[in-house]
Amino acid sequence: MALASDSNRPQAGGAHAGAAPAGAGFADWAQKIHPAAALVAIILLFMPALANSFWLFQIFSWSFILGMIGLSVMFLAGYGGMVSLMQMTVAGVAAYACAIFGVSASPAVNLGWPWWLAAPVALATGTAFGALAGALAVRTDGIYTIMITLAIAAAFFYFTNENYAIFNGHTGINAVAAPHFLGVDWHAAIPFYYLTLAIAAACYFAVLYLSKAPFGLALQGVRDNPRRMAALGFNVTAHRVAAYAFASFLASLGGVLLVWMNGEIAPSTAGVDAAIDILVIAVVGGVTRPIGPFVGALLYAILKAFAIDLLVAVGLNGARFRMLIGLGFLAIVLFSPDGFVGLWARFRAASGAAGKIPGGAGSRDG
Amino acid sequence: MIRFLERRPIWSIVILLAIAAFLWLIFAAWPAGLEQAIGKKKVFLSAVFNGITLGGLYFLVASGFTLIFGLLRNVNLAHGSLYLLGGYVGYNTIAWTGSWLVGLIVAFAASGLVGIALQVLVFRRMEGQELRQTMVTIGISIVMADLMLWIFGADFYQIMAPKWLAGPLTLPFVTAIKSSGEAVYLSYPIVRLAILAASIVVGLAIWLALNQTRIGMIIRAGVDDREILAATGIPIQHVFVIVFALGAGLAGIAGVVGGTFQSVAPGEDTRFLLASLIVVIVGGVGSIPGAALGAVLVGLAEQLGSVYIPTYAIVVTFLIMVLVLAVRPQGLLARR
Numbered sequence: 001m002a003l004a005s006d007s008n009r010p011q012a013g014g015a016h017a018g019a020a021p022a023g024a025g026f027a028d029w030a031q032k033i034h035p036a037a038a039l040v041a042i043i044l045l046f047m048p049a050l051a052n053s054f055w056l057f058q059i060f061s062w063s064f065i066l067g068m069i070g071l072s073v074m075f076l077a078g079y080g081g082m083v084s085l086m087q088m089t090v091a092g093v094a095a096y097a098c099a100i101f102g103v104s105a106s107p108a109v110n111l112g113w114p115w116w117l118a119a120p121v122a123l124a125t126g127t128a129f130g131a132l133a134g135a136l137a138v139r140t141d142g143i144y145t146i147m148i149t150l151a152i153a154a155a156f157f158y159f160t161n162e163n164y165a166i167f168n169g170h171t172g173i174n175a176v177a178a179p180h181f182l183g184v185d186w187h188a189a190i191p192f193y194y195l196t197l198a199i200a201a202a203c204y205f206a207v208l209y210l211s212k213a214p215f216g217l218a219l220q221g222v223r224d225n226p227r228r229m230a231a232l233g234f235n236v237t238a239h240r241v242a243a244y245a246f247a248s249f250l251a252s253l254g255g256v257l258l259v260w261m262n263g264e265i266a267p268s269t270a271g272v273d274a275a276i277d278i279l280v281i282a283v284v285g286g287v288t289r290p291i292g293p294f295v296g297a298l299l300y301a302i303l304k305a306f307a308i309d310l311l312v313a314v315g316l317n318g319a320r321f322r323m324l325i326g327l328g329f330l331a332i333v334l335f336s337p338d339g340f341v342g343l344w345a346r347f348r349a350a351s352g353a354a355g356k357i358p359g360g361a362g363s364r365d366g
Numbered sequence: 367m368i369r370f371l372e373r374r375p376i377w378s379i380v381i382l383l384a385i386a387a388f389l390w391l392i393f394a395a396w397p398a399g400l401e402q403a404i405g406k407k408k409v410f411l412s413a414v415f416n417g418i419t420l421g422g423l424y425f426l427v428a429s430g431f432t433l434i435f436g437l438l439r440n441v442n443l444a445h446g447s448l449y450l451l452g453g454y455v456g457y458n459t460i461a462w463t464g465s466w467l468v469g470l471i472v473a474f475a476a477s478g479l480v481g482i483a484l485q486v487l488v489f490r491r492m493e494g495q496e497l498r499q500t501m502v503t504i505g506i507s508i509v510m511a512d513l514m515l516w517i518f519g520a521d522f523y524q525i526m527a528p529k530w531l532a533g534p535l536t537l538p539f540v541t542a543i544k545s546s547g548e549a550v551y552l553s554y555p556i557v558r559l560a561i562l563a564a565s566i567v568v569g570l571a572i573w574l575a576l577n578q579t580r581i582g583m584i585i586r587a588g589v590d591d592r593e594i595l596a597a598t599g600i601p602i603q604h605v606f607v608i609v610f611a612l613g614a615g616l617a618g619i620a621g622v623v624g625g626t627f628q629s630v631a632p633g634e635d636t637r638f639l640l641a642s643l644i645v646v647i648v649g650g651v652g653s654i655p656g657a658a659l660g661a662v663l664v665g666l667a668e669q670l671g672s673v674y675i676p677t678y679a680i681v682v683t684f685l686i687m688v689l690v691l692a693v694r695p696q697g698l699l700a701r702r
Contacts, residue, residue: 083497136688139695143441143496147643148691150443154640155684163677272636276504283501320516326508333501 044197053189059305061193061261063297064200066281068254070293072247073282075207078289079216080243081223082141086133086149088278089156090248091255092270094126096160096167098176098256099265105175106168115179123252130248131241138240141226153275161267172266176259187260196257200294203250207290210246219243273322280329286339295340300325395540395549404674411539411552413673414666419558421665422565423627426620427638428645428657429572430613436589436652437609439496440489443503445617446639447510452477452618453630454514457523466528466626473618481614485607507635515632525625527557535559561623568616572654585609589652644683648690650697659699 048056072087102118104110113121137148160167167173178187186195210216219239221229226236259265268274277300285296303310307321336343371378392414396407404410431445442448452473460469484506492498534553543549576582584605587595596602621630624638644664649656664683671679690698 083500136691139691143439143500144647146443146497146500147441147647148687151640151643151647151687152684154636154643155680155687158637158640158680159678159684162680165677272640276508279501279504280508320512323509323512323516326505326512329508330502330505333498333505337498 048190048193056193057189057261059298059301061189061196061257063294063301064196065254065257065261066278066297066300067285067294068200068203068257069251069278070282070285070297071203071207071290072251072254073278074285074287074290074293075210075247075250076243077282078287079211079219079223080240080247082137082145082240082243083279084134084137084149084244084247085146085275085279086130086137086152086156087247087251088275089153089270090126090130090133090251091258092156092160092265092274093129094122094252094255095259095265095269096173097125098122098259099173100166103177104173106173110173115177115181119179119256122256123249126252126255127245127249130251131245134244134248135241137244138237150272150275153270154272157267157271160270167267170267172264172269174264174266176263176265178260178263187263192261196261199253199257203253204290204294207250211290215239215242277325280325284329284332284339286341288338289341292339292341299340303328392539395543407540408550408552409673410670412554413669415552415554415558417666417669418662419562419627419665420669421662422562423620423624424638424641424645424665425565425569425658425661426623427617428642428649428661429569429654430616431642432646432649432652432654432657433572433585433609434613435646437585437592438485438489438606439592441496441500441503442484442613443500443639444484444507444510445613445642446635446637447507447514448477448480448614448617449621449624449638450514450630450632450635451480451510452621453525453625453634454518454523454621455618456622457525457625457630460525460622466525466622469525470619470622473622474615475618477618477621478611478615481610481617482607484614485610489610490603490606507639511632511635520632523625523630525622525630527626531557531560557626561627564623568619569654569658576654581605581608644687646697647687648698650700653697653699656697656699660697 043050047060051060069087069091072090073084076082076084076087098118099110101111101113101121102115103112111118133149133152136152137145140148160172161170163169178185178192180186184191186192211220218229218234221232222234222236222239229239230236258269262269281296281300282293283296284299285294286292303324304321307324311320311324332339336346338345392411401407427445427449431442434440434442434445455476456469456473459472460466463469484503488502488506489499492502533556535556536551536553539552540549574582576586584595584600587600588602588605592602620638624630624634628634641661641664645657645660647660648663649658649660663686667682667686668679671682675682694700
């Protein structure tokens with residue numbers, strides 16, 4: 001995996017994601033579904049019957065959104081070997097674009113387009129921004145990527161914070177309208193839950209599919225040995241920029257959903273802390289498998305909602321949420337470099353129930 | 367220098383013309399048409415001076431960052447936290463002892479010790495895993511920022527400049543010509559000039575230490591090829607500790623200077639981390655002259671930008687970074 005092993009990564013045999021066997025029929029496919037995965041899917045589908053609207057909206061929908069943005073980090077880091085800190089910024093660009101092109105309470109800075117026009121334009125804007133910034137970031141590689149993407153994230157924050165003409169400065173843009181169509185108010189808890197669930201699932205399966213498609217395999221080859229891939233005739237830079245474009249599309253989806261959920265977008269939403277939180281989510285969840293960021297996001301959302309109670313219960317000031325995040329992140333980076341899903345996989349391997357983990361980049365940690 | 371002139375004659379002419387135009391703008395009394403077009407010369411000259419002094423401050427922060435990055439291949443994203451720690455420690459020491467210089471020394475020691483602790487306790491254990499080390503510094507910066515918020519609160523602290531640095535100084539730069547034909551000269555706060563002088567002294571000292579001493583030679587060799595250096599039997603871990611302590615200590619000094627120059631407050635850590643990142647990307651990793659050039663460019667861009675195109679100033683800084691990455695991705699003065 002990318003984080004733990006820059007130097008001790010196996011050099012032999014380019015891409016080693018499990019190549020999907022050709023011509024797998026539906027029955028075959030159904031057999032491969034892990035019972036636990038099926039159970040999770042059923043629980044998620046019937047969640048509105050189990051949980052109240054606070055859990056649906058504030059915990060689950062939010063963690064699906066954060067998970068999508070984290071998934072874009074995971075895609076770049078896990079399959080591309082590029083640790084990007086600007087995916088939250090890409091989401092922020094899409095969210096701002098959605099607010100500026102769409103309808104909001106700041107008439108000076110919005111064009112009032114209907115949502116079906118504003119949302120695709122916002123997605124295109126976010127994706128284009130991410131691809132351009134990615135083209136910049138791939139001018140260098142390795143550890144430089146973190147520096148450049150962090151600089152982009154910080155510069156975007158300071159720009160939006162100071163600029164009133166376009167971004168309405170420190171207050172940002174509020175009362176952004178969520179869509180209302182097919183007779184459904186998509187800002188209500190249950191419709192929004194299904195909306196985010198559907199889009200998050202689509203993103204998850206898209207990444208899963210792409211990881212085994214020729215593009216994903218080539219990308220993993222580029223991650224493992226760019227010189228050999230270049231010698232084989234692959235355009236290394238183009239693959240990396242395309243990876244940024246795809247990841248930025250995922251992050252933009254998250255950004256548009258985020259602005260619909262919160263109804264507002266301010267500089268701090270896409271600030272440096274938020275950018276780092278997304279990295280924390282992806283790394284804590286695990287960047288070896290697409291499910292990782294969603295696990296990380298769920299942990300993050302639950303922690304954010306209940307950290308105050310937890311901290312007060314152990315006799316600390318409730319304001320120490322970020323310290324909890326930082327310490328949790330440190331613990332994961334220090335002790336389980338492949339994140340929470342890695343811990344789970346190791347636990348299963350240790351308890352003798354080691355099966356193939358469904359999907360993902362194969363189990364490198366053996 | 368000569369080789370650059372020979373290899374890139376057109377670029378050299380463009381750069382020389384730009385420098386000449388800049389110098390003319392600084393030294394000449396501006397004709398009336400120019401003042402009408404872009405405003406008073408005094409505003410421009412103050413912005414230039416503010417930019418250069420801010421560049422001096424950025425250099426203090428970024429020189430340690432670039433040395434640590436160059437030698438240890440570790441992007442220390444907790445560098446901004448070390449800056450902020452130096453600022454807080456310096457403020458409290460100065461409030462307690464009343465001496466600005468003592469504050470400077472204590473801040474250097476405090477940040478340097480934290481740097482040593484980081485190197486010995488954390489980074490040595492994950493030798494050769496640069497990405498993981500960088501992740502750890504992110505975690506440490508989150509925890510440090512929150513700890514400092516806990517201890518020192520969200521207030522702004524302004525460190526008072528020592529008395530012997532108070533007041534303005536008249537500089538031999540003409541800002542305007544009065545109708546009587548008498549020239550008006552720029553007056554500028556002594557404390558800022560002192561900061562600039564101090565950063566030049568620090569820069570020269572680092573440069574001399576790197577180029578004239580044995581330990582400097584070892585550090586330069588380490589920046590070029592760490593593995594071979596280790597193979598020659600140099601106790602490389604000791605060198606790492608020295609460099610980390612020095613880099614962190616410089617960030618601590620910069621914290622005190624920045625607290626005098628501006629203020630110490632939560633969020634400044636991110637600001638100076640961003641400045642260090644851009645300075646190092648522009649100047650080139652591990653290069654002290656590169657850090658100096660990058661710091662002055664970024665400082666000037668920020669100050670001139672905030673005067674002439676307010677609210678878009680950060681974009682100018684950002685564009686410099688983009689331009690450098692596009693033309694010379696390894697940085698302007700990088701050796702590799």
